Amino acid sequence: MAYDGNDKVLEEFTGKAYEFGFTTDIESDKAPAGLNEDIIRLISSKKEEPEWMLQYRLEAFKIWQKMEEPDWPHLHYKKPDYQAISYYSAPKQKKQLNSMDDVDPEMRKTMDKLGISIEEQKRLSGVAVDFVMDSVSVATSFKEKLGELGIIFCSMSEAVKEHPDLIRKYLGSVVPTKDNFFSALNAAVFTDGSFCYIPKGVRCPMELSTYFRINESGTGQFERTLVVADESSYVSYLEGCTAPQRDENQLHAAVVELVALDEAEIKYSTVQNWYPGDAEGKGGVFNFVTKRGICHRRSKISWTQVETGSAVTWKYPSCILKGDYSVGEFYSVAVTNNAQQADTGTKMIHLGKNTHSTIISKGISAGKSHNSYRGLVQVMPSAENARNFSQCDSLLMTDTSGAHTFPYIEVKNPTAKVEHEATTSKIGEDQIFYCLQRGIDEEQAISLIVNGYAKEVLNQLPMEFAVEAQKLLSISLEGSVG
Amino acid sequence: MINIKELQASIGDTPILKSLNLEIKPGEVHAIMGPNGSGKSTLASVLAGREDYDITGGSVDFDGQDLLEMDATERARSGLFLAFQYPVEIPGVSNINFMRAAVNGKREHEGLEPIKGKDFLNLVKEKASLVELDGRLRNRSVNEGFSGGEKKRNEIFQMAMLEPRFAVLDETDSGLDIDALRIVANGVNAMRSPERSFLVITHYQRLLDYIVPDFVHILVDGKIVMSGDKELALKLEEEGYDWIKEDVSA
Numbered sequence: 150m151a152y153d154g155n156d157k158v159l160e161e162f163t164g165k166a167y168e169f170g171f172t173t174d175i176e177s178d179k180a181p182a183g184l185n186e187d188i189i190r191l192i193s194s195k196k197e198e199p200e201w202m203l204q205y206r207l208e209a210f211k212i213w214q215k216m217e218e219p220d221w222p223h224l225h226y227k228k229p230d231y232q233a234i235s236y237y238s239a240p241k242q243k244k245q246l247n248s249m250d251d252v253d254p255e256m257r258k259t260m261d262k263l264g265i266s267i268e269e270q271k272r273l274s275g276v277a278v279d280f281v282m283d284s285v286s287v288a289t290s291f292k293e294k295l296g297e298l299g300i301i302f303c304s305m306s307e308a309v310k311e312h313p314d315l316i317r318k319y320l321g322s323v324v325p326t327k328d329n330f331f332s333a334l335n336a337a338v339f340t341d342g343s344f345c346y347i348p349k350g351v352r353c354p355m356e357l358s359t360y361f362r363i364n365e366s367g368t369g370q371f372e373r374t375l376v377v378a379d380e381s382s383y384v385s386y387l388e389g390c391t392a393p394q395r396d397e398n399q400l401h402a403a404v405v406e407l408v409a410l411d412e413a414e415i416k417y418s419t420v421q422n423w424y425p426g427d428a429e430g431k432g433g434v435f436n437f438v439t440k441r442g443i444c445h446r447r448s449k450i451s452w453t454q455v456e457t458g459s460a461v462t463w464k465y466p467s468c469i470l471k472g473d474y475s476v477g478e479f480y481s482v483a484v485t486n487n488a489q490q491a492d493t494g495t496k497m498i499h500l501g502k503n504t505h506s507t508i509i510s511k512g513i514s515a516g517k518s519h520n521s522y523r524g525l526v527q528v529m530p531s532a533e534n535a536r537n538f539s540q541c542d543s544l545l546m547t548d549t550s551g552a553h554t555f556p557y558i559e560v561k562n563p564t565a566k567v568e569h570e571a572t573t574s575k576i577g578e579d580q581i582f583y584c585l586q587r588g589i590d591e592e593q594a595i596s597l598i599v600n601g602y603a604k605e606v607l608n609q610l611p612m613e614f615a616v617e618a619q620k621l622l623s624i625s626l627e628g629s630v631g
Numbered sequence: 632m633i634n635i636k637e638l639q640a641s642i643g644d645t646p647i648l649k650s651l652n653l654e655i656k657p658g659e660v661h662a663i664m665g666p667n668g669s670g671k672s673t674l675a676s677v678l679a680g681r682e683d684y685d686i687t688g689g690s691v692d693f694d695g696q697d698l699l700e701m702d703a704t705e706r707a708r709s710g711l712f713l714a715f716q717y718p719v720e721i722p723g724v725s726n727i728n729f730m731r732a733a734v735n736g737k738r739e740h741e742g743l744e745p746i747k748g749k750d751f752l753n754l755v756k757e758k759a760s761l762v763e764l765d766g767r768l769r770n771r772s773v774n775e776g777f778s779g780g781e782k783k784r785n786e787i788f789q790m791a792m793l794e795p796r797f798a799v800l801d802e803t804d805s806g807l808d809i810d811a812l813r814i815v816a817n818g819v820n821a822m823r824s825p826e827r828s829f830l831v832i833t834h835y836q837r838l839l840d841y842i843v844p845d846f847v848h849i850l851v852d853g854k855i856v857m858s859g860d861k862e863l864a865l866k867l868e869e870e871g872y873d874w875i876k877e878d879v880s881a
Contacts, residue, residue, distance in 0.1 A: 601723025
C-alpha cells in the first residue's frame with residue numbers, strides 16, 4: 150500500500166513539476182519558492198524517502214500551519230516570509246574556484262588567523278582540491294573503524310533508508326513536531342543532517358564530527374540531528390564549522406535530539422559561526438535552533454556551545470532529566486558584536502530523583518548588540534533531592550551594548566536545592582591598561598581577558614576545538630572596545 | 632635615561648602636574664615623596680601612557696625618543712615598566728600565560744623570535760626566586776585571590792621578567808608588612824645596575840631604608856619643590872610636610 154501511495158505521489162509530482170517551473174539541470178536543482186504539501190512531497194521524493202517519512206513530514210506541516218512564530222524572545226527582527234523561501238536546493242554543487250586567488254581575501258585572512266591549513270581552506274572555500282581521493286579514503290577508514298564497533302554514523306537521509314527502525318523509534322521522541330514553530334517547520338522540510346548510534350557499552354574512540362563527512366557540506370538550512378547513546382555507552386559529538394562560511398541561507402531552523410539511555414553519556418559541543426551580517430546586521434543568518442536531550446537513569450548529557458555568529462540567535466539546548474541520578478550540563482559562551490542579537494540559554498527539567506544540573510553561561514556583548522540569557526530550571530514533584538547550580542555572567546565591551554538575564558526557576562519539590570548566581574561587568578579599562586603596560590597590544594589584551602573570562606566554558610571543549618574557539622572569540626571582538 | 636621638562640597634565644579641567652622637571656640618569660634611583668593629592672600617582676600614570684590624562688605642556692625624552700608620542704604598549708616594549716599601586720586582577724588568565732605574552736611582545740619589538748617554552752620556564756623559575764614567588768602563584772590567574780603582599784611581589788616578579796631600563800614603582804610599599812617589604816626591596820635591589828634606573832614613589836621613608844635612593848624629591852601641588860639626598864626623606868619622616876609647604880609659600 151505504502152509503495153503504491155508513494156508511486157502515485159511521484160507520478161503526480163512528475164506531472165506537476167513543469168507547472169511549478171521546476172527545472173533540473175547539472176548545476177542547479179531547486180524547488181520554487183513557497184511551502185505547501187506538494188513541495189513536501191517533492192522533498193520526500195527527491196530524497197527517495199519511504200512513505201512513513203513522507204507522512205511524518207505532512208503531519209508536521211499541518212501542525213506548523215496552525216502555529217505562530219514566537220514573539221517572546223528579546224529579539225527584534227523582520228519575520229521571514231516563509232512562502233518566499235525555497236525549501237529544496239540540493240545536491241547543490243558549490244561554485245568551483247580554480248585557485249585560492251579566487252577566494253574572497255577577507256575570508257582568507259580570517260581563515261589564516263584561525264590557523265586552518267591550506268588544504269582545509271580550499272575545501273571550505275570550494276576550491277577544487279587535488280587530494281580528494283585521500284580525504285575520501287581517510288573518511289572511509291574512520292567509517293570502517295566505527296563500523297567494527299557497531300557505531301552508526303551517517304547522514305539522516307541515509308539513516309532513514311538504512312536504519313528505519315531506529316529512526317522511527319527515536320525521531321521526534323525528544324523534540325516532538327508540535328514542540329514549537331521552528332521544530333514543526335524543521336520536521337516538515339528538513340533536508341538532511343546527521344544520525345549517530347552508539348551501541349550498548351561502547352565508548353566511541355574518537356570525537357564524532359560532521360567534519361569527517363565531507364559529502365555533507367552545504368546541507369545547512371534545515372538540519373536534523375539525532376544522537377542515540379545506548380546503555381552505558383559514551384560519545385563526544387562536535388558540530389559546526391569554525392570557518393566563516395558565508396551561507397546565502399537567511400533562515401536556519403535546525404533540530405538536534407539526544408537520547409542518553411541508562412548510564413550513557415553524551416557530550417555535544419558546538420562552535421557556531423554563521424555569517425552575522427554586516428555592521429548593521431544586514432544579510433546575516435537567522436538561527437532558530439531547537440536542541441534537547443533526554444537523560445535516562447544515571448546518564449549524562451553535556452552541552453557546550455560557543456556562539457559567535459548569526460544576526461539573530463534563538464537557541465536553548467536543554468536536558469530532560471527523566472532518569473534517577475541523571476546529570477545535565479550546559480556550558481555556553483555567546484558573543485554578539487555590531488548589531489547581532491542573541492537570546493540563548495537552556496532548560497533543565499528535573500523529573501527523576503537525585504538529578505543534578507549545572508548551567509554556566511557567559512555572555513559577551515560588543516558594538517550595539519544585545520545578548521540575553523534565558524534559562525528555565527524546573528523541578529517537578531517527582532524529583533526528590535534535585536540539585537541545580539546556575540551561573541550567568543555578562544561582560545559588556547561597550548556602552549552601547551546590552552546584556553539581559555531572564556532566569557526562570559520553578560520548584561515543585563521541597564527537597565530541591567537550586568542556586569543561581571549572576572554578574573554583569575564591563576570590560577575593565579584597568580585590565581586593558583595593565584596588559585598594555587606589560588607590552589601586550591590592545592588586540593591581544595582583549596583576547597586574553599575575554600578568553601580568561603570564558604575559560605570555564607572553553608575548558609569543556611575538546612582540545613583542537615578549544616584552540617579554534619579561542620581564536621574565533623578574538624576575531625569576533627576585534628576592535629570592539631569602546 | 633629620562634628627562635622630564637615642564638610637564639603639565641590635567642584630568643578634564645583640573646590641572647594635576649604643573650610644570651614638573653626631573654632628570655634621571657642611567658643607574659640612578661630617585662625617590663618622589665609628597666602629601667596625598669600632590670600628583671605622585673598621576674606622574675606614574677602619565678609616564679606609563681594612561682590615556683585618562685591630557686598632556687597640556689612639556690616634554691619627556693626617553694633615551695632620545697619622545698616618550699609622549701608613544702602609546703602605552705610601545706613604551707613598555709621600549710623598556711619602561713610601572714609597578715602598579717593597585718595591581719589588576721585578570722580572572723581566567725594564568726600569570727604565566729600573561730607573562731609569556733608580555734615577554735614575547737617585547738621580543739617582537741626587538742626583532743626576536745617568540746621565546747621557547749623551555750627557556751621561558753627556566754626564566755620564570757630564576758626570576759620567581761628573586762621575590763620568593765612560589766609555583767602556586769605563578770600558575771594562578773593574574774593577581775586573582777592574591778594577598779596584598781603577593782600582588783606586590785608579583786609586580787616585582789614581572790619587572791624582573793621584563794628587565795626594563797626604567798622602572799617606576801608606584802607606592803609599592805603600601806599595604807606591605809615588614810617581611811613582604813624586605814622581600815620586595817631585595818628584589819628591586821638585585822636588579823639595580825649601572826644601566827637601569829628607578830623612580831620610587833612612596834609616602835613613607837620606611838621603604839627607602841631598604842631601597843636606598845640617590846636622590847629624593849618632594850612633590851607638592853604638581854611641582855617638585857625640593858630635592859636632596861636620602862637625608863631629606865629622614866627629615867620629612869620627622870617633621871612632616873608642613874615646613875616644606877611654609878618654605879615654598881614663603
